[in-house]
Amino acid sequence: DSGVTQTPKHLITATGQRVTLRCSPRSGDLSVYWYQQSLDQGLQFLIQYYNGEERAKGNILERFSAQQFPDLHSELNLSSLELGDSALYFCASSRGFGEAFFGQGTRLTVV
Amino acid sequence: LAKTTQPISMDSYEGQEVNITCSHNNIATNDYITWYQQFPSQGPRFIIQGYKTKVTNEVASLFIPADRKSSTLSLPRVSLSDTAVYYCLVEDSNYQLIWGAGTKLIIKP
Numbered sequence: 001d002s003g004v005t006q007t008p009k010h011l012i013t014a015t016g017q018r019v020t021l022r023c024s025p026r027s028g029d030l031s032v033y034w035y036q037q038s039l040d041q042g043l044q045f046l047i048q049y050y051n052g053e054e055r056a057k058g059n060i061l062e063r064f065s066a067q068q069f070p071d072l073h074s075e076l077n078l079s080s081l082e083l084g085d086s087a088l089y090f091c092a093s094s095r096g097f098g099e100a101f102f103g104q105g106t107r108l109t110v111v
Numbered sequence: 112l113a114k115t116t117q118p119i120s121m122d123s124y125e126g127q128e129v130n131i132t133c134s135h136n137n138i139a140t141n142d143y144i145t146w147y148q149q150f151p152s153q154g155p156r157f158i159i160q161g162y163k164t165k166v167t168n169e170v171a172s173l174f175i176p177a178d179r180k181s182s183t184l185s186l187p188r189v190s191l192s193d194t195a196v197y198y199c200l201v202e203d204s205n206y207q208l209i210w211g212a213g214t215k216l217i218i219k220p
Contacts, residue, residue, distance in 0.1 A: 002154065033208070043155065043198065045208040056206035090154050097202070098143075102154025 003027065006091050006103035014111055018079040021106045025072055025093030031055070032074040033100060034066055035090040043090070049074060050096055081110045115199050115211035122217050129186045131214050133199030136180050141204040144175060144182045149196045149213070158184065158197075194218045 003026035013019055025032050034046040045058035049068035060066075063081075068074045078085060086109050092100040116134040123129045135144065143162055147155035159166055161173040161182070172185040186193060196213040203209070 002156075004154075042212045043210045045210065048206055048208070050206075056208070058208065088152075092154070098160060099145075099157040102156070105152075105154055 002101040002103060004091060004093050004101050004103035006089075006106050008106060009104065010107050010109075012109045012111060013081060015081055015083060017081050017110075018077065019081065019108065021076040021078070021089050021091075021108075023074045023076070023091030023093075023103060025074070025091075026101055029093035029095055029101070030072065031094045031096050031100075032068055032072070033092040033094075034060075034074070034076050035092065036087050037090060037105075038084075038087040046076070078108070083110050086110045115201055115209055117197075117199055117211040117214045119212070120215040120217070122219060123189055124219050125190055126188055129189050129193070129216065129218075130183050131186075131197055131199075131216065132181055132183045133211055134181045135199070135201050135209075138179050138201055139203055142179075143202050144173070144179075145200040145202060146171070146173065146182075146184045147198045147200065149198065155198060189216075189218050191218050191220065 005024040007022045030051045033048045036044045046060040047066050048056040052068050063079050066076045088105040090105045092102040094100040145160040146158040149155040159171045159173045163175050166173045174183045198213045199211040201209045
């Protein structure tokens with residue numbers, strides 16, 4: 001158990017819909033990262049937050065947004081969903097640099 | 112930004128030492144190199160991180176030559192449970208995270 005909690009574990013939704021994925025980082029970790037992993041593909045870095053502020057942005061689509069709240073949990077919002085958005089979405093947390101701890105992921109299926 | 116390149120797959124046998132090399136030609140002075148292991152349907156797990164020369168922990172060693180344009184993850188005496196995908200990652204001073212495409216390692220009995 002990495003200490004990073006992601007909810008929900010599975011999500012099935014229709015095209016055009018909007019969903020919110022939630023992440024609770026390890027106690028004491030200030031950084032949260034979001035990743036997308038499509039079937040049998042590598043990890044695509046989406047965005048990183050540090051202590052409530054956006055720190056780095058990767059290949060995140062404009063239809064996607066994220067935020068980190070004062071209690072350090074984070075949410076990833078995906079809107080106008082397309083079939084190609086079906087993937088595993090991982091959240092990870094760290095002290096700010098170095099070793100990151102990953103959650104078990106949310107498997108999103110868009111039908 | 113650094114670009115990371117690693118072999119798509121590798122095979123080895125139980126008890127052997129396995130070396131996986133990642134190329135990162137454009138690595139900058141302050142960038143760190145990290146390796147992760149991932150099993151199917153699980154989140155990646157940290158293996159080792161380094162900046163230069165050699166780093167060793169209880170599960171692996173990381174070799175980084177002086178020019179830092181590549182790095183080699185060394186797994187001693189692998190077992191069947193080491194079958195997984197291994198990713199190298201370059202993290203730059205702007206907090207950008209450049210992941211390799213992953214190396215699928217298959218260990219045979």
